[in-house]
Amino acid sequence: MAMTGDHANASMEQASVLSARHLTKSFGGLKAINDVSFDAAPNQVTAMIGPNGAGKTTVFNLITNILSKDAGQVRFLGRDLARMSAVKIAGLGLIRTFQSARVFPGMTAIENVMVGGHRLASHSGASQTLWLRGARNEERRILRRAEEMLELVGLAPFRDTHATELPMGAQKLLEVVRALMAQPKLLCLDEPAAGLNDTETQELANLLRAIRTLGIPVLIVEHNMSLVMNVADRVVVIDSGAIIAKGTPSEIQNDSRVIEAYLGSENDAAS
């Protein structure tokens, strides 16, 4: 592709995929999230990091309306997400995963991934009931794509294994490709590395890089620093419910406030 075309594209899509403005949420008297604003840019991996209890997952839940905001606005591809149901938000192409892997128990690995294709399936239950050709073809297409997805993360040999019988790392990867199957316009991953060992984390990093090359923007909440520094283009650091730094991974790594939030002040670290 010509350089000029790339540049034109970039400037056209300069508007961010997701923009959160002034998000605020209190639980009782405690201000859990205080005036948080950030953007997720197209074709980039945006990471939100912070120590445990900083409010990362809460921000996620505010974006996807699982929790209601006290104040603030979230725009996704230019549309205000206020008062939209989880189903509607997913329908717009904002697909999220959950902190504790939520694979569907009672379904095999391949079935799990195929559920992800639901959003894009166009044939009705009625045409499935009548075994119409279109519905059967679509079913075959979904199956083939789901198999490719399993292939992508090396789970193809376990396509017929019940999802809950897979090890935690595999379940997490399965959840990510299930979300990927939904062809997200923004993929939101909630602590995908939680509970993974080092090799599994490395595999996850490879997968995330692969997703970026597909051109799918990713918003990732994580407190595994090395993973974030490895894959993120932009990093947002949050502590005690407020943003304390934004920038590229290398900028963040040298930011004194971030180091303090993560490691405590020098005195704390020594003791």
Added chain:
Amino acid sequence: MLEFLQICIGGLVVGSIYAAIALGFSLVYRVTGAINLSQGGFAIIAAMIGYTLGVSFGWPLWVAIRAAVGVTVAIGTMIGAFTFVPALARLSNANVLMLTAGLLTAIEGAALVVWGSQPYAMPPFSGEEPLVFGPIRVPTQAFWVFGATALCIAALWFLVAKTKLGKGLRACAENPSAAGLMGIDVPRMTLLSFALATLIAAIAGVIIAPTTSLQFDTGRLFTISGFVAAAIGGIASFPGAIIGGIFLGLATQLATAYISSLFSTAIALLILLAVLIWRPSGLVRGGAGKRQDTRDEAKAVGHAARLPVSLAWPLAALAIVIAVLVPFVVTDNGILSGLVIAGILFMTLMGLDVLMGYAGQVSLGQAGFMAIGGYTSGYFSINYELAPVLAIFAGIGVSLVCALVLSVVTLRLRGLYLALATLAFGLLVDSCAVGFLDITGGPSGLVGIPSFSVAGFEFATPRSMYYVVLALDVVILLGLAGAMRSGFGRALKAIRSDQMAAAALGINTVRYKLAAFMISVTLASLAGSMYAFFFNFLSPEMVGTGRSLELVAMLIVGGESTLVGGLLGALLLTLLPTVFQPLAIYKTFASGALLVASFLYLPQGLYGAVVQMTIRLVRPRGEAPKESAPKTTARAL
């Protein structure tokens, strides 16, 4: 005014008993997070044993009553130890509820075997002569009832609030896993709560026995009234149970006196549905309302048995060929009728499987829709000579309208409350079937329903009806199999296992649950109509709550989320009693016991067993499926 007072006293007597049973519900619910429907069964067992010892054997009433309570508690504790306690560790709470429904059915069945179906009347403890307060007469038994209930309440309160054992019970109620870590024997506490509930039920049973007539299935009424009372009052709260019980007793007695005895149940149930809409957690809110969610999470949905595709099609074809040939071999009309009935019930069961097995929505009132379908099409074909096919559609239409109204309630409810609402709905239909004499013929049934016919061709013999039912079954099965193996079925299964995750992938959970419900209602209504056309007759108990519970038993025994499993359950429970006539009396007992046994020992049902056997037969020896631990490697693109 006097009459009003007199009625109120009657209401208080009944209400006290409801309150006592409701207390048992509340106790078990708080300690285990599950509902124990078997209590009413124990109440009636205790009363029956008391009658046998006191009246038939001539023991002194005192001894007889105490012995009856003792024996019942012993039986109940045994049953609890071998069914309820192990079930709690393995099954979701909705399934535990169905298991206890199975226990109730089994107890009723056992009572039928031992005591037969005739009613018994126990003499009052202190003579027939009522006490007279001015113009008001109070039967002496009322004081026994008030006293016993008050004693139960006081003793339970003392146990829970003041003793160390009670502290253990309360700890289990708050957080069972933490209680276990603190060294509290959680299974023992569970069993204790079950035994205490049985004790309360047994006392209630013997005390109320003299004021009512006893029959093997009276226990169901105790269970349901206690359950409704607990739900109205707030199931997680002891005061709620008592208030709910008294309220329900007064309401039903007043309704019976001033409106009609036929509608007293209906009114109680309308109150319940209203409470469920208005305040799903009951009038009095208890502290342990979140329990069912925290416990359910850990218990994964079971895996359904699946035949490999390469085997499924040939076997299905073979099964159809055999089914077509059956009437040439089996000439006995009785057995053929049994097959027709099984085939008709199979229609309902396929719908129930979509609703319960796939979408995970418990329904204990499915026969209610059979009733609506059957009575509607029967009524129209008798009174307006509507062609049976059109009458069937009329029935489906009425059923769907009722279902839409009901779903206003049910779509907001999950798990236990959903089961409760569907049970209430089934009972409501039951009591309407009895109450609307002009339309349904009342308790004696609707007679003179024509046989099924299409364009003048009448299917009057079991043999011709067999083929009609077979054709319908095959068409429905093929259609549902198509939908369930595709996106529709996957969406339902996803909703069953994790609603939030399903919604996050863009699955409209409300719409899919509604669709599954409508499918099940349509099929139940169709089956009800076919049932009426086949028998040329329909009575309330043919499509009553007993039938609803039997349907659940058939589905679980046959195998959930398999579509065909229901047929095995239906065949087993309809054909066996037909083929071996002496066994007919054991049918109720068997359906309950089999349901319990399937839950505990055969989680994939008969179909699962059949599938595993088939796979073992077909697969050459020594070729066991290999499965090593998965190794994940994310290959770069």
